Amino acid sequence: MHIQMNDIYKAFGANQVLSGVDFELQEGEVHALMGENGAGKSTIMNILTGLHKRDSGTIQIDGQEKYFDSPKDAEKHGVAFIHQELNVWPEMTVLENLFIGKELRSRFGLLKTKEMKALAKKQFEKLAVNIPLDRNAGLCSVGQQQMIEIAKALMTNAKVIIMDEPTAALTEREIEKLFEVINALRKEGVSIVYISHRMEEIFTICDRITVMRDGKTVDTKVISETNFNDVVRKMVGRELTDRFPERNPSVGKTMLEVKNATRNGVFENVSFSVKSGEIVGVSGLMGAGRTEIMRALFGLDKLDSGEIWLDGKKAAIKNPYEAVKYGIGFITEDRKTEGLVLDFSIRDNMALPNLTSFSKKGFIDDKTENEFVDLLIKRLQIKTQSGETNAKDLSGGNQQKVVIAKWIGIGPKVLILDEPTRGVDVGAKREIYQLMNELTDRGVAIIMVSSELPEVIGMSDRILVVHEGKISGELAKSEATQEKIMTFATGGQ
Template sequence: MHIKMDNIYKAFGKNKVLEGVDFELKTGEVHALMGENGAGKSTLMNILTGLHKHDQGTIVIDGQERYFQNPKEAEENGVAFIHQELNVWPDMTVLENLFIGKELKSSFGFLKTKEMKALARKQFERLAVSIPLEKEAGECSVGQQQMIEIAKALMTNAKVIIMDEPTAALTEREIEKLFEVIRSLKKEDVSIVYISHRMEEIFTICDRITVMRDGKTIDTKHIPETSFDDVVKKMVGRELTDRFPERTSTPSEVVLEVKGLTKKETFNNISFSVRSGEIVGVSGLMGAGRTEIMRTIFGLDSLDGGEIFINGQKATIKHPHQAVKLGIGFITENRKDEGLILDFSIRENMVLPNLFSFAPKGIIDQKSENDFVELLIKRLLIKTQSAETSAGNLSGGNQQKIVIAKWVGIGPKVLILDEPTRGVDVGAKREIYQLMNELTERGVAIIMVSSELPEVLGMSDRILVIHEGKLTGELSRAEANQEKIMTYATGGQ
């Protein structure tokens, strides 16, 4: 399928999102679409698939001008969209999610469950995924939900698949398998629009790249004709110096220590410490138990055994309220369901964990609250016209900045970051890394869970590696490399 979008304009009220964008997708190519958060990438694809109506411009598909009325019509005509914000139904099973709206039925209206299971297993085998089909989707990890969405798109026999941050929650092994699938799809003349902020992936899997900035097309080039620095400069309009800022803080006394943390069938006998001013990276494959350990420390999940100490004092944490009172903040990997209230404004989301500090006498000090919010918006360079803008109307990267801002606002002693840069562009990543450095210079202890090995290696003072619920390795910054981390992450020594 050949798609050509010319001179596309789109505004939401007074907010101009796209201003004359050009984009071409050739048959059987993997085309990278890159730009900072808010550049208009997702909006452009939402126009292609009929979710939004464009204000001006033309769309030509296989030589004919054509406009889909909605995403269902687009999918029926061979264009599938795997969204960055996952669209799973948490209370339905994996199988039900895979076939929602596309159930196989007999002539009498009965579900052909066996046939559906066979088709589902075939796609999971193709992706090297092992997820029980009867499991509720809400009980699956974010990475598993991502693979469910990818499998769902593959089952439509699409001619064009739009992948918006498809690897954000996947491990290195799963990414390699996805790339194998993409290469096989190319051979079948399936076209892929690949939206990602992971530069290494772009140069590994893509044929061409289009860079957008501030709602405009900046350039389109074949991958061999460009470079990492060239793409970054076009994305942000300036040169980024070092990808990871230099670590300048010196760790001091232990702030958080856990001993023998155990949760049956999830993780066992986990012991480690984090010092003031230190960033401890946590690595491991999907399902290893990294997120579950952090949720337990924060009081979201119950603990079967072990102890937690804050500044040397034993702490009882059975609920997040207790964790917050002890100075622990937790930036969850699932910002959509757990990190934000999408219908609330930016201001309401930011002050939520710290609300009582603005109302010492039971009445909210509006000026203090507004000053606090405006300071964080400026510090994190959140792109918005107003603090009263609904969080759900922002790009994924700007939503992530709000989640970070609300926990920075409590003045934490310990900050747990679970996939802090998932779906965040290269410029915003640098801003988040710089903020992490500033926090550690003030003495904050940071735990960073990340599936991006370059990020773990670039930002961590120490690295813990989890394999099947056990701590299998601990590496200093000096001795760590990708090979050692992957060896520990797969159970090696």
């Protein structure tokens, strides 16, 4: 399928989102679509698949002018969209999610459950996925939910697949398997639009790249004719000299110490410490227990045994409210369901953990609250018209900045960052890294869980590797390599 989009314009009210975008997708190519958060990448694809209507411009498919009425109409014609924000139904089983709206039935209307299970298993085998089909999707990890969405799209026999941050929650091993599937699809003539902020992936898997900035097409090139610095310069309109800002940590006293923390069946005898001014990276494969350890530290899940010490004192943390009182902030990996109240404004989201700071005799001081919110919007360069904008109306990267801002506001002693740059563009990533440096300069102890090995190595002072619920290795920054981390992550020595 050949797609040509010419001079596409789109505005939402007074906000001009697209201003003359051109995009071409050739048959059997993997085409990278890159740009900062808010550049218009998702919007142009939503116009292609009929979710939004263009204001002007043309779309041609295989030489004929064609416009889809809805995403379902697009899917019927062979165009599938795997969205960055996952669309699983948590109370339904994995199997039900895979076939929702496309159930196989007998001539009597009965579900062909056996046949559906066979098809699902076949697709999961292609992706090397091992998730019970009768498990509720809501009990699956974010990475598993991502694989469910990918499998669902592949089962439509699509001619065009749009992948928006498909590897954001996947491990290195799962990414390799996904790339094998993409290469196989390319050989079959399937075209793929690959939206990602992970530059290494773009240069590994893609044939061509289109860069967008501020709702416009900046350039389209064959991938071999460009490089990392050229792409970044076109995305952000400026040079980005260093990917990871230099760290000169001034490490102080032990701020957090975990002793023999155990949650039965999940992780066992986990012990580590983090000092003030230090960034400790936590790596490991999906399902190793990284996130589960952090959830228990924050009081979201119960520890069966073990101790947590904060600033030299034993802490009894039974819930997140107590964790916040002890000075712990937690930026979760799933901003959509756990990090934000999407129907609340930016202001209300940022203020939630900080209400006592704005209260006087039981009443909110609006002036103090607004000054606080305006300062953080400016400091984190959140792209919005005002603090009254609803969180759901922001791009993924700007939503992530709101989540970070609300926890900075409590003045944390310990800040846990679980996948802090998932779905965030290269410019915004650097802003988050610089912010992490500023926080550690003020003595904050940071734990950063990340699936991106370059990020773990680039920003951590020490690295802990988790394997099957245990810390399998610890590496100093000076000795850390991707190979060593993966050796520990897979149970090697």
